[in-house]
Amino acid sequence: MGERMSSHVARPDAPSTRKGRATRDRIVAAAADLMYRHGVAGTSTPAVRDAAGVSSSQIYHYFADKDDLTRAVIAFQSDAILSYQAPALARLDSLAALRAWRDVVVDAARPGNGAGGCPLGSLSSELSDDQPWARAALASSFAAWSGALRAGLAAMVDNGTLRPGADPDRLALALLAAVQGGLLLGQAQRSTDALEAALDTVIERISGHAAECPSQG
């Protein structure tokens, strides 16, 4: 699947030696951390060099330019988020499971009181308008994320938890938007209130689609 539209010479995604792979990974991890905390524009390659404990030439040996490194960071964060939530997303077949996923998301944001926001959301906000290649990558990550939610909701329709009237696509988008909006507001408000309010409200609406007559609380 990974073609590349880059205007620069292709670097192998996986260096040929063990050591090279480790170095490349260290660079990506350091860059991901710095870009998460200070943004892409706020992260200089010298800063990445120091944080990763490598020399300038390593970065440009493994990546064509800063954009290429940023591309790798987007992939890194997409993997991190999706694999972190994978257990909760895989079991999404009941309202209780949906609330368990909600707790996974909220608990991840609680330690910093909302600081940082969503790694993918921050990248998207900074890059989507100006960098078409980044927009495409982020859009497909979001699609994968909402797709997993959609699959869970569809399963709940299939197994009779939700009535057929429920629209899994629409509700999955609403859930993901609640996460992103809640985290963005939490960054400014330094709390998880918005995240909880948004997620809980959407989940209450989903509960309204439950098969048995709703006695909503």
Next chain:
Amino acid sequence: MGERMSSHVARPDAPSTRKGRATRDRIVAAAADLMYRHGVAGTSTPAVRDAAGVSSSQIYHYFADKDDLTRAVIAFQSDAILSYQAPALARLDSLAALRAWRDVVVDAARPGNGAGGCPLGSLSSELSDDQPWARAALASSFAAWSGALRAGLAAMVDNGTLRPGADPDRLALALLAAVQGGLLLGQAQRSTDALEAALDTVIERISGHAAECPSQG
């Protein structure tokens, strides 16, 4: 001690002459536009100088430094958004009015297919983590925004449209999160689907709090 923490001389927020005021406004408007499209870090003071048709010294005559200019841009965008929605927010006393506000928000995003996102949201995502002064200003803008929504929902409880069980605070936060999350996703997906799904889902939940027995659509 106890003087100001800034290392620079304070600039008057309003220049003393008519011409000076116009120049200052032109600089802020140009900076707001550029920062909206390319981010704060992606906007150089030379770019602002050219877009506003002024010379370098003007910028530093009216603003202590780039942070000070950014501060003015945040205030500018807060005013712009709140005054743009003011008419719809002031009349928020029925479910129909709530849906009308929804349309105002969605229609504003439709032309660009979600490009750009929310001016306040973008600023918050970029600045909140690193710039405490920006975080505080943005938090209070968001608070004013959700406060207006809260007031509308409270009015709907008072006038009997919604049952007393509805929590205006929580629902207002959920609405604002839906806007922010929907716009952020729309930036990457280049559509208003997420915004509409998120807003409609939250509004459906609010409709579930309607006084008469819900026959939700």
Next chain:
DNA sequence: GTAAGATTGGATTGTCAAATCCATTGCGAG
């Protein structure tokens, strides 16, 4: 009208980031 101060022009300085270069060291297949 005329000074005092506000406003403007544009050259300039210091700093830092992105990217390149070349010389060296280390790894791994045969």
Next chain:
DNA sequence: CTCGCAATGGATTTGACAATCCAATCTTAC
């Protein structure tokens, strides 16, 4: 072992940006 290529170190180049400076020109209060 040893040759070829991968990997590394660090100096260097080039360019852009934030911020300053000083001289010149408008505004306005009197």
